[in-house]
Amino acid sequence: MSTAYAQKNGFFAGLWDYLTTVDHKKIAILYLIAGGFFFLVGGIEAMLIRIQLIQPDNEFVSAGLYNQLLTMHGTTMIFLAAMPLIFTLMNIAVPLQIGARDVAFPFLNSLGFWLFFFGGVLLNCSWFMGGAPDAGWTAYAPLSTTSPGHGVDFYVMGLQISGAGTLIGGINFLVTIINMRAPGMTYMRMPLFTWSSLVTSVLILFAFPALTVGLFLMMFDRLFGANFFDPSMGGNHVIWEHLFWIFGHPEVYILVLPLFGLFSDIISTFSKKRLFGYSAMVFATVLIGFLGFMVWAHHMFTTGLGPVANSIFAIATMAIAVPTGIKIFNWLFTMWGGSIRMTVPMLWTVAFIPSFTLGGFGGVMLAAAAADYQYHDTYFVVAHFHYVIVGGVVFGLFAGLTYWWPKMFGTMLNEKMGKLAFWPFFFGFHLTFFIQHFLGLMGMPRRYWKFQPDQGLEIGNLVSTLGAFLMAIGTIIFLINVVITTIKGEKVSGDPWDARTLEWSIPSPPPFYNFTQTPLVRGLDALWVEKRHGNGKMTPAEPLGDIHMPNNSFIPFMMSLGLFIAGFGFIYQVDNSSYLILAVLGMAITLLSMFVRSVKDDLGYHIHKEDLEKGAGSE
Amino acid sequence: MSAEELKQLKPGQSPHEPEKATLEGKNKFLGFWFFLGGETVLFASLFGTYLALKDSNLDGKPAEELFGLELVFIMTMILLTSSLTSVYAIYHMKNLDFQKMQLWMGITVLLGLSFLGLEIFEFYEYVHHDGHTFTSSAFGSAFYTLVGFHGAHVAFGLLWIVTLMVRNARRGLNLYNAPKYYVASLYWHFIDVVWVFIFTVVYLMGKVG
Amino acid sequence: MARDTNSTSTEFYRKKNKEEMKYQLVTFAAMIVFTLVSFGLVIGEFHPMFTIPVIILLACVQVAFQLYYFMHMNHKGHGLPALFLYSGVFVAILTILAMVTIVWW
Incomplete structure (x- = not known):
């Protein structure tokens, strides 16, 4: 039994370990690799879009390819880059911040990752199989239902599979945060990142089912002859718009809320101060989550919902500025009078505050329904959502990855190079998107392949493209930093930032069972409390004893693989019904894997007390 | 802990809530309830779509001519009864009486099967006698999607419960499988909850017009 | 928690479960009655403005019964x-x- 957790060596053993792992820290790394890869793919797509728009009447890419690029840029960045990178942060930090040995459902954690991964791969297979989806990331009907070829089919199947993974991940984190907290870790002592992960998971739980249904309807329409979105058969386009945005608006809060939490932790750590207005921050997070469900129709102001509906949704949208404002001020007040260290995570955070606030201002402008008729579908909208998503989410991801890099890999990203990556990205970001507000106000429509000369749009677009190159340079420097840091591999202590929360009380990287003894939490910022009022170490809440650990499993991989295969079957049965065999085969693999999972007992194993004393699993 | 989880529980022993006696059980219990919260939104989206499209029957028969209430009434009674029988199963689980629990679960499965059979018969009639198909109009698409999603839930539930019953037939109740039975029964009740709204909103309101 | 065999507490819970089962049966009876009333209203062809709100209300009440008694939401x-x-x-x-x-x- 004691050999069960002995380290195996060799490439294939290592690969097998990652294919079967249920350890949240390794799953975080998987999410990082896959999400990072898709982030680069989405980035390349963005660069191609900007190169096409560098001058009027450009012929760099064809119109059809341009549509595919912009659709895949949006879809990839939201579903395949931002979501998994957020799951990276949640996986590495949430269990450690609440003093848990793992998530509530380690098996489902793995399943969530593999579903996302295969969904993303399926979606990107479209590039090599006759063309990517080209109906925009919102896939409005009838553009999407009448789009020729299989592009949109890949969109539907890919997002369906990866969306299921996200939903599973959301439920998993909910139960983890509610049930797995260490003794003394009350709700109001949880770090803000954990709090915002909790609220985000709630949003995932209630938002993703609407997308699931929307995608099913689209799939039935495109692949099985249903008529949901076909007006000639009594269908209605607006249904898709509603379903998509009932999911889609909470989705943007799903993206940004965890990073709000992260920024709160970072600001408090590097200002050496307790977070200003902790309970107000928690309240604001919950309120944003709640309001996030009542504003979706502000994406549809020009659809023709009527003045009553437009007014209601406009007011609800503007109301969101209030809790967001609470947050901005609390961050500022936390920094005020603190002893601030301008580390790389702090740099991204400080840059985030004005950048995101600008995005928020654009948001309030767009919320005014009457004025929105002017802004709708122009570059003003593009500028707005890139300000909140890049200025909020991407800045946050860079901050979070730098902040938790030592916890994930036991080594620090180089600070100098981190700053070197920050500045070009920061300036490039504002160059790219600030001017797009004005392009929009001048009437440049979004999603257009070309713009005409002599309309005053040349300079704006040129500046925007140059900015995009600066962002690319920043990203490349970040990647070089990652490579150099990994090669050097200098080990760091468990607490390199002199931080405040529980994850920093254990070694970097942590042993696979996280906490040898579950810690006793005595206040908000548990580790800081011990640093100030104790001996700097966590007091154990239990005597040293056997630790129960879950078994690795290959089943999640197989379940997801089955759906991946079935996806191809569903897509291609339109052309030739013999492809249905593939669908049946894929579903059979999935169902069989589920069957095996249900009939085979998975009791896990124990690490014995004696082995823990000898230091099993730690470096 | 883990090996102890497999120890067979017999009537007269503790705990009285075997489904929540372990951390895994507590996690399953909570996680499954959350899942049902998400399912609520899933079915709401389907109901919403149906309500938006229910009058788009084109040349096909409208709802009030199409639906017959006799079959729906029988199906409703069967599913409501199956909800009660699964309550009986959980009642016996709480008393740690495995044999009786299996018996009532078995009856639940039989009722579920007959419900599913009647539903298939109903769909068959619509398709072959009324020309009301998945592709004939937006009403058809919305109807079969909503009711079919529910039917698929029933079918999946049946597979799940049968698998549980067969897998554990010989080893009896323990702390490892008690949460699984409990969660399966929650799922079954939820299916019934959805059906209550289907017979009300789709069939009865369809009949009223 | 008490994993030992305590016969008095077992008896206690047994009785409690039995008591609860009575409520479950009452719940079931109520659900059947609600269903009958709903179907009856539709078959009796009352005015739709009356029938529709009433059958929706009955469905909601029936579901609440289902949730609180059958699914034990009334428990701690x-x-x-x-x-x-x-x-x-x-x-x-x-x-x-x-x-x-x-x-x-």
Whole structure:
């Protein structure tokens, strides 16, 4: 039994370990690799879009390819880059911040990752199989239902599979945060990142089912002859718009809320101060989550919902500025009078505050329904959502990855190079998107392949493209930093930032069972409390004893693989019904894997007390 | 802990809530309830779509001519009864009486099967006698999607419960499988909850017009 | 917790379960009655403005019975399930409301 957790060596053993792992820290790394890869793919797509728009009447890419690029840029960045990178942060930090040995459902954690991964791969297979989806990331009907070829089919199947993974991940984190907290870790002592992960998971739980249904309807329409979105058969386009945005608006809060939490932790750590207005921050997070469900129709102001509906949704949208404002001020007040260290995570955070606030201002402008008729579908909208998503989410991801890099890999990203990556990205970001507000106000429509000369749009677009190159340079420097840091591999202590929360009380990287003894939490910022009022170490809440650990499993991989295969079957049965065999085969693999999972007992194993004393699993 | 989880529980022993006696059980219990919260939104989206499209029957028969209430009434009674029988199963689980629990679960499965059979018969009639198909109009698409999603839930539930019953037939109740039975029964009740709204909103309101 | 065999507590819970089972049966009877009333109203062809609200109300009450008795939401330790279920119901109502009012054509 004691050999069960002995380290195996060799490439294939290592690969097998990652294919079967249920350890949240390794799953975080998987999410990082896959999400990072898709982030680069989405980035390349963005660069191609900007190169096409560098001058009027450009012929760099064809119109059809341009549509595919912009659709895949949006879809990839939201579903395949931002979501998994957020799951990276949640996986590495949430269990450690609440003093848990793992998530509530380690098996489902793995399943969530593999579903996302295969969904993303399926979606990107479209590039090599006759063309990517080209109906925009919102896939409005009838553009999407009448789009020729299989592009949109890949969109539907890919997002369906990866969306299921996200939903599973959301439920998993909910139960983890509610049930797995260490003794003394009350709700109001949880770090803000954990709090915002909790609220985000709630949003995932209630938002993703609407997308699931929307995608099913689209799939039935495109692949099985249903008529949901076909007006000639009594269908209605607006249904898709509603379903998509009932999911889609909470989705943007799903993206940004965890990073709000992260920024709160970072600001408090590097200002050496307790977070200003902790309970107000928690309240604001919950309120944003709640309001996030009542504003979706502000994406549809020009659809023709009527003045009553437009007014209601406009007011609800503007109301969101209030809790967001609470947050901005609390961050500022936390920094005020603190002893601030301008580390790389702090740099991204400080840059985030004005950048995101600008995005928020654009948001309030767009919320005014009457004025929105002017802004709708122009570059003003593009500028707005890139300000909140890049200025909020991407800045946050860079901050979070730098902040938790030592916890994930036991080594620090180089600070100098981190700053070197920050500045070009920061300036490039504002160059790219600030001017797009004005392009929009001048009437440049979004999603257009070309713009005409002599309309005053040349300079704006040129500046925007140059900015995009600066962002690319920043990203490349970040990647070089990652490579150099990994090669050097200098080990760091468990607490390199002199931080405040529980994850920093254990070694970097942590042993696979996280906490040898579950810690006793005595206040908000548990580790800081011990640093100030104790001996700097966590007091154990239990005597040293056997630790129960879950078994690795290959089943999640197989379940997801089955759906991946079935996806191809569903897509291609339109052309030739013999492809249905593939669908049946894929579903059979999935169902069989589920069957095996249900009939085979998975009791896990124990690490014995004696082995823990000898230091099993730690470096 | 883990090996102890497999120890067979017999009537007269503790705990009285075997489904929540372990951390895994507590996690399953909570996680499954959350899942049902998400399912609520899933079915709401389907109901919403149906309500938006229910009058788009084109040349096909409208709802009030199409639906017959006799079959729906029988199906409703069967599913409501199956909800009660699964309550009986959980009642016996709480008393740690495995044999009786299996018996009532078995009856639940039989009722579920007959419900599913009647539903298939109903769909068959619509398709072959009324020309009301998945592709004939937006009403058809919305109807079969909503009711079919529910039917698929029933079918999946049946597979799940049968698998549980067969897998554990010989080893009896323990702390490892008690949460699984409990969660399966929650799922079954939820299916019934959805059906209550289907017979009300789709069939009865369809009949009223 | 008490994993030992305590016969008095076992008896106690046995009785308690039995007591609860009575409520379950009452619940079931009520559900059947509600269903009969709903079908009866429709078959009796009362005015739709009367029938529709009443049968929707009956469905909601019936579902509440199902949730609180059959699914044990009346027991202790169901605070969070209730919170999440009602949150789901909230989103559900918004969704359906939108679909019946502002699906513009």
